[in-house]
Amino acid sequence: MRYLVSVIDDKSNPGSTDRQPAISAFNERLIAEGYWVFAGGLADTDAATVIDNRGEEAVFSDGPFVESKEYLAGVWVWEAPDLDVALKLATEASKICDRKIEVRPFL
Amino acid sequence: MNDVDVRDAITRAHHEEWARVVASLTRRFGDLDIAEEAAAEAFATAVQRWPADGVPPNPGAWLTTTANRHAIDRIRRENKRDDKHRKAQMSYDDDPPEAVGAVDDDRLRLIFTCCHPALAMETRVALTLRMVAGLTMPEIARAFLVAESAMGQRITRAKAKIKAARIPYRVPSAEDLPARVSGVLAVLYLVFNEGYLATGPGTDPVRHELTAEAIRLTRLIRALLPQDGEVAGLLALMLLTEARRPARVSADGELVALDEQDRGAWDAALIAEGHRLVRERLAAAAAGAAPGRYQILAAINAVHTSARDMRDTDWSQVLALYDQLVRLDPSPITALNRAIAVAELDGPEVALAAVGRLEPRLAGYHAYHATRADLLRRLGRGRESRAAYDRAIELAGNTAETAYLTRRRDQLR
Numbered sequence: 001m002r003y004l005v006s007v008i009d010d011k012s013n014p015g016s017t018d019r020q021p022a023i024s025a026f027n028e029r030l031i032a033e034g035y036w037v038f039a040g041g042l043a044d045t046d047a048a049t050v051i052d053n054r055g056e057e058a059v060f061s062d063g064p065f066v067e068s069k070e071y072l073a074g075v076w077v078w079e080a081p082d083l084d085v086a087l088k089l090a091t092e093a094s095k096i097c098d099r100k101i102e103v104r105p106f107l
Numbered sequence: 108m109n110d111v112d113v114r115d116a117i118t119r120a121h122h123e124e125w126a127r128v129v130a131s132l133t134r135r136f137g138d139l140d141i142a143e144e145a146a147a148e149a150f151a152t153a154v155q156r157w158p159a160d161g162v163p164p165n166p167g168a169w170l171t172t173t174a175n176r177h178a179i180d181r182i183r184r185e186n187k188r189d190d191k192h193r194k195a196q197m198s199y200d201d202d203p204p205e206a207v208g209a210v211d212d213d214r215l216r217l218i219f220t221c222c223h224p225a226l227a228m229e230t231r232v233a234l235t236l237r238m239v240a241g242l243t244m245p246e247i248a249r250a251f252l253v254a255e256s257a258m259g260q261r262i263t264r265a266k267a268k269i270k271a272a273r274i275p276y277r278v279p280s281a282e283d284l285p286a287r288v289s290g291v292l293a294v295l296y297l298v299f300n301e302g303y304l305a306t307g308p309g310t311d312p313v314r315h316e317l318t319a320e321a322i323r324l325t326r327l328i329r330a331l332l333p334q335d336g337e338v339a340g341l342l343a344l345m346l347l348t349e350a351r352r353p354a355r356v357s358a359d360g361e362l363v364a365l366d367e368q369d370r371g372a373w374d375a376a377l378i379a380e381g382h383r384l385v386r387e388r389l390a391a392a393a394a395g396a397a398p399g400r401y402q403i404l405a406a407i408n409a410v411h412t413s414a415r416d417m418r419d420t421d422w423s424q425v426l427a428l429y430d431q432l433v434r435l436d437p438s439p440i441t442a443l444n445r446a447i448a449v450a451e452l453d454g455p456e457v458a459l460a461a462v463g464r465l466e467p468r469l470a471g472y473h474a475y476h477a478t479r480a481d482l483l484r485r486l487g488r489g490r491e492s493r494a495a496y497d498r499a500i501e502l503a504g505n506t507a508e509t510a511y512l513t514r515r516r517d518q519l520r
Contacts, residue, residue: 001273082275083225084283105272 001105002037002079003086005093008100009073015098022096030078035089037077045071073099077106113158120166121150125241126327127167128174130213133276139220139266141178143238149174214239215331216276222291223274230265231294237262239327240320250301250317288332292341292401295325299345303352304505312356312507318349336388340402343384347408350377355507362511366417378412385409403432422451439468443478455485473502477512489519 302317450458480495496516
């Protein structure tokens with residue numbers, strides 16, 4: 001079972017910025033234990049562009065599709081046998097990243 | 108066998124076998140939806156057949172076999188989605204959870220899945236009442252005063268999440284067990300409390316069907332996890348609370364406070380059973396097991412149910428137990444209840460000061476104002492007491508409690 005694991009940051013109350021070494025060590029463990037599929041940190045939401053080509057012509061707009069205080073700061077994709085395993089890892093990940101984590105299954 | 112006997116047999120089978128049938132089918136087919144529907148169909152078949160054919164010698168086995176057949180029929184009917192179905196099966200382990208001393212692992216699996224922390228609390232309650240207790244959708248909707256369609260959607264969404272997110276059908280590992288059991292107990296306590304102090308202007312003040320259901324489920328968990336102290340504690344707490352139910356609401360629908368209750372009307376059998384459980388936990392505590400929140404609350408209720416009247420109550424014992432509870436559960440509500448014991452030992456003045464300190468956190472809670480009103484009344488501060496009663500009446504949601512508070516206010520001079 002694959003899960004999208006989103007790291008959620010808060011613009012008005014951001015998590016600490018010194019987490020990278022701990023996250024790298026956690027990633028090593030995810031790989032060693034067979035959970036790791038993909039991981040990536042994301043640039044600021046200001047760097048996002050939304051494209052809407054459902055109408056006559058494509059419309060480009062600057063910024064994320066939704067403006068909010070909370071935003072996606074990075075993602076993992078994990079392979080885990082069930083939600084209990086994923087939630088246990090996510091509980092650790094939240095501490096390690098000093099941020100909230102959302103776990104959502106792929107179809 | 109006449110129709111009444113058959114009806115009784117079906118009711119009894121429903122109480123005793125529903126969870127077992129749903130649990131074993133969920134395990135076999137890996138799908139809560141199929142298990143629930145097939146179990147319901149098996150009971151409907153029993154209603155049709157038992158009056159003519161007679162009650163089978165082993166109703167549980169008959170129901171499980173019949174439900175299995177219904178489930179297989181449904182899967183065959185939908186064989187096009189068979190592959191998809193197999194992929195969506197719940198994951199489960201085959202090892203019996205011997206470490207926790209379980210006698211019936213399928214029902215335990217079912218309970219832990221329904222009370223999974225990834226589900227919202229109200230969803231856990233609804234799912235447990237449907238899947239484990241076997242209440243119908245209209246019954247659950249009525250119990251929580253929501254529309255039947257909304258309740259149906261809540262349960263459907265929960266089943267879909269369990270499947271999509273792969274919430275496992277499994278008894279948690281030993282290290283996770285205490286936290287998960289406490290999650291299950293929270294669900295049962297919520298059901299019990301909603302029955303014991305029902306909210307809403309249109310409802311009966313005490314909803315016996317909910318308190319009875321909560322006790323039945325807690326007995327089941329107790330049978331499945333006999334070593335767990337908090338399970339025993341919660342069961343004792345429920346029994347000792349339920350025992351006072353006959354004396355708790357007057358003939359004209361008014362709440363009767365502890366000091367005015369007819370203690371002769373309390374249920375002696377429930378009290379005896381509750382006291383036995385509390386003694387069992389006291390022995391365990393003496394042997395070094397640290398008691399949890401429910402065990403301490405049960406012990407407090409054991410002190411109350413051992414006393415002939417308010418004056419005979421061992422208030423220093425009650426206070427010592429609250430001191431222990433405050434260390435585990437430093438919530439303002441615990442502090443408020445502790446203050447009531449303080450009033451009996453050190454007088455209303457000392458208690459009022461303690462209650463006053465809780466104001467910032469409890470200003471919106473009716474029991475805070477009701478407690479203050481009572482203490483102010485005992486201090487002869489009528490005007491302030493009246494104002495506190497007014498506020499308590501405004502905030503109270505239970506009809507019997509509102510009636511009680513109104514009378515107490517109107518008796519002030």
